[in-house]
Amino acid sequence: xxxxxxxxxxxxxxxxxxxxxxxxxxxxxxxxxxxxxxxxxxxxxxxxxxxxxxxxxxxxxxxxxxxxxxxxxxxxxxxxxxxxxxxxxxxxxxxxxxx
Amino acid sequence: xxxxxxxxxxxxxxxxxxxxxxxxxxxxxxxxxxxxxxxxxxxxxxxxxxxxxxxxxxxxxxxxxxxxxxxxxxxxxxxxxxxxxxxxxxxxxxxxxxxxxxxxxxxxxxxxxxxxxxxxxxxxxxxxxxxxxxxxxxxxxxxxxxxxxxxxxxxxxxxxxxxxxxxxxxxxxxxxxxxxxxxxxxxxxxxxxxxxxxxxxxxxxxxxxxxxxxxxxxxxxxxxxxxxxxxxxxxxxxxxxxxxxxxxxxxxxxxxxxxxxxxxxxxxxxxxxxxxxxxxxxxxxxxxxxxxxxxxxxxxxxxxxxxxxxxxxxxxxxxxxxxxxxxxxxxxxxxxxxxxxxxxxxxxxxxxxxxxxxxxxxxxxxxxxxxxxxxxxxxxxxxxxxxxxxxxxxxxxxxxxxxxxxxxxxxxxxxxxxxxxxxxxxxxxxxxxxxxxxxxxxxxxxxxxxxxxxxxxxxxxxxxxxxxxxxxxxxxxxxxxxxxxxxxxxxxxxxxxxxxxxxxxxxxxxxxxxxxxxxxxxxxxxxxxxxxxxxxxxxxxxxxxxxxxxxxxxxxxxxxxxxx
Numbered sequence: 001x002x003x004x005x006x007x008x009x010x011x012x013x014x015x016x017x018x019x020x021x022x023x024x025x026x027x028x029x030x031x032x033x034x035x036x037x038x039x040x041x042x043x044x045x046x047x048x049x050x051x052x053x054x055x056x057x058x059x060x061x062x063x064x065x066x067x068x069x070x071x072x073x074x075x076x077x078x079x080x081x082x083x084x085x086x087x088x089x090x091x092x093x094x095x096x097x098x099x
Numbered sequence: 100x101x102x103x104x105x106x107x108x109x110x111x112x113x114x115x116x117x118x119x120x121x122x123x124x125x126x127x128x129x130x131x132x133x134x135x136x137x138x139x140x141x142x143x144x145x146x147x148x149x150x151x152x153x154x155x156x157x158x159x160x161x162x163x164x165x166x167x168x169x170x171x172x173x174x175x176x177x178x179x180x181x182x183x184x185x186x187x188x189x190x191x192x193x194x195x196x197x198x199x200x201x202x203x204x205x206x207x208x209x210x211x212x213x214x215x216x217x218x219x220x221x222x223x224x225x226x227x228x229x230x231x232x233x234x235x236x237x238x239x240x241x242x243x244x245x246x247x248x249x250x251x252x253x254x255x256x257x258x259x260x261x262x263x264x265x266x267x268x269x270x271x272x273x274x275x276x277x278x279x280x281x282x283x284x285x286x287x288x289x290x291x292x293x294x295x296x297x298x299x300x301x302x303x304x305x306x307x308x309x310x311x312x313x314x315x316x317x318x319x320x321x322x323x324x325x326x327x328x329x330x331x332x333x334x335x336x337x338x339x340x341x342x343x344x345x346x347x348x349x350x351x352x353x354x355x356x357x358x359x360x361x362x363x364x365x366x367x368x369x370x371x372x373x374x375x376x377x378x379x380x381x382x383x384x385x386x387x388x389x390x391x392x393x394x395x396x397x398x399x400x401x402x403x404x405x406x407x408x409x410x411x412x413x414x415x416x417x418x419x420x421x422x423x424x425x426x427x428x429x430x431x432x433x434x435x436x437x438x439x440x441x442x443x444x445x446x447x448x449x450x451x452x453x454x455x456x457x458x459x460x461x462x463x464x465x466x467x468x469x470x471x472x473x474x475x476x477x478x479x480x481x482x483x484x485x486x487x488x489x490x491x492x493x494x495x496x497x498x499x500x501x502x503x504x505x506x507x508x509x510x511x512x513x514x515x516x517x518x519x520x521x522x523x524x525x526x527x528x529x530x531x532x533x534x535x536x537x538x539x540x541x542x543x544x545x546x547x548x549x550x551x552x553x554x555x556x557x558x559x560x561x562x563x564x565x566x567x568x569x570x571x572x573x574x575x576x577x578x579x580x581x582x583x584x585x586x587x588x589x590x591x592x593x594x595x596x597x598x599x600x601x602x603x604x605x606x607x608x609x610x611x612x613x614x615x616x617x618x619x620x621x622x623x624x625x626x627x628x629x630x631x632x633x634x635x636x637x638x639x640x641x642x643x644x645x646x647x648x649x650x651x652x653x654x655x656x657x658x659x660x661x662x663x
Contacts, residue, residue, distance in 0.1 A: 015217040024212075047218060051225035058202045059218035061247070077247075078212030089209030 117155025120337030124322035139298030203246030327449030357396030360572030366555035380533035398430035
């Protein structure tokens with residue numbers, strides 16, 4: 001990990017090691033490696049361990065992927081199996097097409 | 100045997116809401132440890148009711164609570180209930196209340212694949228554990244449906260949420276917007292089936308009334324009617340209609356009517372304390388004056404009186420009564436009298452009733468005057484007025500408060516009672532009527548008692564006059580055609596005077612005649628006596644003469660013998 005903050009900061013909220021959260025993590029990892037290689041960071045917050053943090057980002061559903069940076073904050077809920085939606089949701093799609 | 104007993108006594112455990120009246124119609128409160136659905140249209144008080152449930156729970160029953168809001172933000176909520184005098188910040192700081200605002204913004208959320216609402220569960224669970232909450236409010240959980248697309252997941256998760264809440268053992272309120280054909284837009288009643296309360300806000304004849312109805316309450320009896328409720332500066336209060344029973348205590352203490360002379364028309368010299376009195380009459384027959392007399396008499400005996408004036412302002416009433424020598428202002432200053440004025444159209448009937456109830460509870464009066472009730476028909480039909488009166492009378496009877504109503508009756512031909520009077524007449528204990536008696540080009544006032552339960556009373560129609568010294572009941576004047584009033588009374592009095600004068604002079608004349616007769620008699624007695632006396636005299640003269648003569652003859656004989 002780089003010392004300076006990454007260009008893309010992603011947080012994945014999960015509630016325990018459920019199949020859905022595992023799947024979500026592997027999916028986002030895959031997309032990020034593919035499109036944002038070298039300029040992203042993924043933090044995983046387990047709400048079962050830190051329930052307090054759910055309020056801060058207005059988490060309702062799990063798993064939820066939150067794009068903290070760049071602004072504005074975007075949230076994608078679900079196991080992230082729909083790649084199209086994730087890329088549109090994170091605004092990666094437009095970057096890809098620009099290239 | 101023992102088993103039977105316990106079975107009999109089993110009652111569903113309930114959580115008191117602390118909302119005035121609601122606990123009575125639910126017979127104890129909401130089902131403990133179960134979710135309750137409160138549904139209703141916009142602005143009918145769902146949020147307020149649930150907030151009151153939480154705050155009262157904390158303050159009165161020491162049960163901490165969690166308020167999860169899906170609509171209003173926490174600062175907004177705090178502001179809104181601050182106007183009710185509840186300091187939420189303080190409760191939050193004391194760790195007795197948590198307000199969590201769940202923001203569901205569709206534009207921020209993208210759905211990609213399978214998910215569940217564990218995040219919500221964890222948040223709620225964390226909040227409940229933090230303050231050890233016993234009460235939870237989810238206001239309005241249906242907002243989730245507008246924020247999230249996948250309805251199948253949502254419905255499954257909601258079902259899971261409610262059973263999870265039950266497992267947690269918290270008493271929960273879930274609010275929902277009213278739907279077109281269903282109780283709630285998203286059919287929440289399918290999931291929350293233990294207790295459903297419907298709130299309603301209706302406008303009839305431009306008067307709005309909020310009502311509440313318990314649609315269902317599993318495992319418990321409850322009031323089934325629609326109960327009007329009031330939102331005021333102290334929050335929500337509900338007035339039950341039929342939970343009151345007719346088993347109040349009665350008093351045999353008699354209190355004065357305040358009107359000199361009127362007391363005499365009752366065998367007991369007044370009204371029973373705690374009874375209700377109707378004074379009906381046409382316009383301008385001094386109903387208000389009689390009511391003010393009653394209030395004045397009560398205040399003078401240091402009893403507290405609450406006077407509701409639906410026609411006059413307090414100042415106007417005080418001025419008008421001072422013109423006949425009643426000083427109401429002194430009683431107000433001493434705190435024995437309170438006058439409340441309001442136009443009947445200000446509120447619906449139910450709100451009037453609730454207001455009366457509130458004021459009565461605050462002021463704790465010994466007597467209440469409502470002047471007049473007939474004006475209330477302008478905001479409700481006679482049937483509604485009657486039902487309101489029943490509840491009002493019942494409530495007052497329970498507190499042993501004497502109540503005096505006045506009622507304006509319309510001018511009807513003959514003795515057909517006015518509909519407004521008719522609707523309440525069977526409810527009242529004492530009914531006094533004041534009426535105009537027209538005749539010989541003038542109008543006089545008469546008062547009579549139609550009924551007085553449990554007390555003998557006069558059957559007379561008494562005429563009364565109002566002077567600057569007040570009401571004065573006149574003695575009954577009976578002429579050849581019945582009771583006389585006004586000019587007829589004067590004429591009768593004059594007639595009486597004349598005949599009395601005539602009689603007197605006749606008597607005098609007779610007296611003189613007798614005196615004369617006596618004189619004549621005495622004179623003739625005297626002359627007879629004189630006659631008699633002269634007769635006697637004559638007789639005695641005769642006797643003497645004869646004696647003398649006989650003496651003479653004896654002497655002659657003697658001398659003759661000697662000579663011979």
